Amino acid sequence: MKDALLYEGKAKQVFQAKGKPGQLVLSYKNDATAFNGEKKANFEGKGRLNNEISARIFTSLQSRGVESHFIERLNETEQLVHETEIIPLEVVVRNLATGSITKRLGFREKTLFEPPLVELFYKNDDLGDPLINDDHAKLLSDITDLELNQVKEKALIVNDRLSSLFASIGIKLVDFKLEFGRKADGTIVLSDEISPDTCRLWDLETEQKLDKDVFRQGTGNLIEVYEEILRRLEGLSW
Numbered sequence: 646m647k648d649a650l651l652y653e654g655k656a657k658q659v660f661q662a663k664g665k666p667g668q669l670v671l672s673y674k675n676d677a678t679a680f681n682g683e684k685k686a687n688f689e690g691k692g693r694l695n696n697e698i699s700a701r702i703f704t705s706l707q708s709r710g711v712e713s714h715f716i717e718r719l720n721e722t723e724q725l726v727h728e729t730e731i732i733p734l735e736v737v738v739r740n741l742a743t744g745s746i747t748k749r750l751g752f753r754e755k756t757l758f759e760p761p762l763v764e765l766f767y768k769n770d771d772l773g774d775p776l777i778n779d780d781h782a783k784l785l786s787d788i789t790d791l792e793l794n795q796v797k798e799k800a801l802i803v804n805d806r807l808s809s810l811f812a813s814i815g816i817k818l819v820d821f822k823l824e825f826g827r828k829a830d831g832t833i834v835l836s837d838e839i840s841p842d843t844c845r846l847w848d849l850e851t852e853q854k855l856d857k858d859v860f861r862q863g864t865g866n867l868i869e870v871y872e873e874i875l876r877r878l879e880g881l882s883w
């Protein structure tokens with residue numbers, strides 16, 4: 646099913662897919678990190694949960710007209726995707742203020758961003774993924790002006806689709822991070838993962854945090870809340 650290990654990140658390994666040129670196998674790990682890898686732990690079952698959650702979210706986006714690199718879930722911890730070269734930008738969409746933006750710019754917790762706010766970060770662990778502007782993004786990656794605008798528009802469409810998906814299971818999509826990759830033919834496609842590692846998900850009624858913030862802040866049981874997300878997603882008919 647898989648050939649050489651091409652890359653290992655903090656939460657996933659990337660393999661060449663066996664006998665399938667142009668396709669990769671993503672293997673979701675049980676590791677969790679926060680604060681640029683300063684805080685680390687291993688949670689039995691996390692890889693399976695994020696693989697399944699991310700697969701369901703990409704499938705749902707696909708049925709709502711948003712293409713991604715996702716092809717299919719292969720087994721508990723692995724999924725097959727189209728090969729892309731990741732563009733080193735983290736595209737964050739925020740509906741409510743929390744996390745780094747409250748510290749960085751002084752927005753009060755839960756300030757509503759209407760329209761939603763899009764931010765760009767440079768994906769570079771050595772530099773701690775700093776916030777950048779469009780001009781930086783064009784210098785630091787091979788993205789053009791037109792493509793950058795398309796990426797931001799796509800991120801807002803993803804926000805729209807996912808906000809309604811999560812609302813239907815009683816969850817507020819507070820913010821999230823996307824990554825995009827370039828395919829061999831030069832086109833840019835939504836890549837990486839969409840999971841409770843990369844989204845802030847709050848219960849609509851209680852505001853209970855159902856995402857990686859429970860680990861970042863040490864306020865809850867990561868596996869229990871990821872299981873709750875999967876349980877609610879499983880209740881949806883696609």
Ligand code: TMP
Nearest residue numbers: 743744745746820821822842843844845
């Ligand atoms: P932030 O408030 O810490 O900037 O995070 C914004 C969103 O991006 C939040 O949903 C968590 C997600 N995120 C990642 O997926 N990876 C990261 O490395 C960081 C810092 C945030």
Ligand code: ASP
Nearest residue numbers: 655678679680681682683
């Ligand atoms: N993924 C990030 C890291 O460990 C941090 C985070 O998600 O907060 O570096």
